[in-house]
Amino acid sequence: MRLSKFHLATVKEVPADAEIVSHRLMLRAGMIRKLAAGLYTWAPLGLRVLRKVEAIVREEMNRAGAVELLMPAVQPRELWEETERWERFGGQLLKIKDRKDAEYCFGPTHEEVITDFARAELHSYKQLPLNFFQIQTKFRDEIRPRFGVMRAREFLMKDAYSFHLSADCLEREYWNMYETYSRIFTRLGLKFRAVQADAGAIGGNVTHEFHVLADSGEDAIAFSDGSEYAANVEMAEAVAPLQERPVATAPLERVATPTQKTIDEITAFLAVSSQACVKTLLVRGCTGLVALCVRGDHEINEVKAAKLAELPGESVLADEAEIIKAIGCKPGFIGPAGLPESIPVIVDRSAAALADFVCGGNADGTHYRGANWDRDARITRVADLRKVVDGDPSPDGKGHIRLARGIEVGHVFQLGTKYAEALKATVIDQSGKNHVMTMGCYGIGVSRIVAAAIEQNFDASGIVWPEPMAPWRVALCVINPKNDAAVTAAAESLYAELGVRGVDVVLDDRGLRPGGMFADMELIGIPHRVVISERGIAAGTFEYRARRDSESRQLSRDEVLALF
RNA sequence: CGGGGUAUAGCUCAGCCUGGUAGAGCGCUAGCUUUGGGAGCUAGAUGUCGAGAGUUCGAAUCCCUCUACCCCGACCA
Numbered sequence: 001m002r003l004s005k006f007h008l009a010t011v012k013e014v015p016a017d018a019e020i021v022s023h024r025l026m027l028r029a030g031m032i033r034k035l036a037a038g039l040y041t042w043a044p045l046g047l048r049v050l051r052k053v054e055a056i057v058r059e060e061m062n063r064a065g066a067v068e069l070l071m072p073a074v075q076p077r078e079l080w081e082e083t084e085r086w087e088r089f090g091g092q093l094l095k096i097k098d099r100k101d102a103e104y105c106f107g108p109t110h111e112e113v114i115t116d117f118a119r120a121e122l123h124s125y126k127q128l129p130l131n132f133f134q135i136q137t138k139f140r141d142e143i144r145p146r147f148g149v150m151r152a153r154e155f156l157m158k159d160a161y162s163f164h165l166s167a168d169c170l171e172r173e174y175w176n177m178y179e180t181y182s183r184i185f186t187r188l189g190l191k192f193r194a195v196q197a198d199a200g201a202i203g204g205n206v207t208h209e210f211h212v213l214a215d216s217g218e219d220a221i222a223f224s225d226g227s228e229y230a231a232n233v234e235m236a237e238a239v240a241p242l243q244e245r246p247v248a249t250a251p252l253e254r255v256a257t258p259t260q261k262t263i264d265e266i267t268a269f270l271a272v273s274s275q276a277c278v279k280t281l282l283v284r285g286c287t288g289l290v291a292l293c294v295r296g297d298h299e300i301n302e303v304k305a306a307k308l309a310e311l312p313g314e315s316v317l318a319d320e321a322e323i324i325k326a327i328g329c330k331p332g333f334i335g336p337a338g339l340p341e342s343i344p345v346i347v348d349r350s351a352a353a354l355a356d357f358v359c360g361g362n363a364d365g366t367h368y369r370g371a372n373w374d375r376d377a378r379i380t381r382v383a384d385l386r387k388v389v390d391g392d393p394s395p396d397g398k399g400h401i402r403l404a405r406g407i408e409v410g411h412v413f414q415l416g417t418k419y420a421e422a423l424k425a426t427v428i429d430q431s432g433k434n435h436v437m438t439m440g441c442y443g444i445g446v447s448r449i450v451a452a453a454i455e456q457n458f459d460a461s462g463i464v465w466p467e468p469m470a471p472w473r474v475a476l477c478v479i480n481p482k483n484d485a486a487v488t489a490a491a492e493s494l495y496a497e498l499g500v501r502g503v504d505v506v507l508d509d510r511g512l513r514p515g516g517m518f519a520d521m522e523l524i525g526i527p528h529r530v531v532i533s534e535r536g537i538a539a540g541t542f543e544y545r546a547r548r549d550s551e552s553r554q555l556s557r558d559e560v561l562a563l564f
Numbered sequence: 565c566g567g568g569g570u571a572u573a574g575c576u577c578a579g580c581c582u583g584g585u586a587g588a589g590c591g592c593u594a595g596c597u598u599u600g601g602g603a604g605c606u607a608g609a610u611g612u613c614g615a616g617a618g619u620u621c622g623a624a625u626c627c628c629u630c631u632a633c634c635c636c637g638a639c640c641a
Contacts, residue, residue, distance in 0.1 A: 012591090014575095017634050037632085037633065090640090512602085514600040515601035
């Protein structure tokens, strides 16, 4: 490609509200332009990168045995009613009408369509297993689109859906996809982690998210420094402390804490550590309030709490009025000692291992010190309730938990029979009976990967692409071509030779001054730069510099060619 | 949906408080000079000041309504 025939549109300024690095750099490099909230045009430069990611994803999906197809982006309401998701999917579902007032949605995902396809196409167990995939534009009407293409409303996704006769077969394909995803992100040159994730309302046994590690990531992930264990923080198990609970030594003592409500205030006022306190929260249970206790230095994990049998599937804090009515004190003074019998007390493992602890006195302005389980406070049940913290022992017993931030770029999921059942997608099995197919689904956020890669690979000058997704691998910068025909000739010759060798090369023949040219090539992150100049030609050399290098080298033509 | 903010040249923004007829930088056009880290000089072109309705002799500026966009939060199979 000759840059003079391309539309490279770098800019110096960027709107003040473009906050994260990838968004700013994508705008500055001229990769994307915003059309409306959460809607972006992929300019030629951005599209080159997007296509490279897409190609690698496609290649690896094909290699893994998946079969590509392409489904409509627009889907009829009736299909979504069969799975009852027309209403349930919520506001993210963009609903549209055609000229006859028939209703459709712009597909946020394609379980319905693929299952409809499968029920029409697949009749015999002999056709299974099968994994269909597509790379296609999705639309989710996010409440708050932000961060450019990182969380856009319209985005490019690779989604795959597999069909099986048995859960065992699904499990095999699941791990096949897991391996495939690992290969994809490795090939893309990204630092990533596969983490155990929350299966959510769908159920299913195992689900993994693939996260690109970046400080700006929206998700928190926990991983072990001593093993392969990694999980979304929502899911990461907080194991019980190794030590048994010490025996009670202190008497229960009520102390006045007139205005001290928070753990910070209590620890300062009573000169105790937060690890020696028990924090009690009241949530709305299935039948009245439920008390959840964690250690003072820990926080409740709401996802874990929501799964408790005593809770209705979500954890909602009781409000002040409810608390006063039930216990007679304000939040801030609640404790497990002396709670009404009707309130179950569910205690986190770490909190349950405390003795002689400080907790709320269940009366305004008082706390207890020297409180002990069993003797002073009832434990209905011990459970894993808290968020893991950095340094916790790893749940697999090897190493310690470290926390990192990640950007979710992939998700593999064992769906089971939910959709196949709702849509009656069956095949005839070996015994001649109808058999509901078991499904898996596997998503990759193709457009999000582009932004995530930048979050992980940039410097003060701009983007530093991993080679496999760079818009071009090599840039040839021609300096003052008008002054010396030999410079142009050398550049053209090198450009032609690299082209013949199949190197993805771009010739910057725009005639810019050197500063502008270098700044552009660095901003758009081209991994390799070769400068062709009058003084180089005189010396018989080309100047080579990798994007990550701090200095350049003088190379002969052959040496340059040997690099690629 | 709750709270906060913004909308002015192609882009990024100032001007608004305190009403008097439109600005800067970048970009763009032309010319001259310059040519290894986003050049300099000269000359130019460019605006329904988001929309509508008010107050006023006069509105980018004040009031009201609407729309779009952004930030924080809640939400995120």
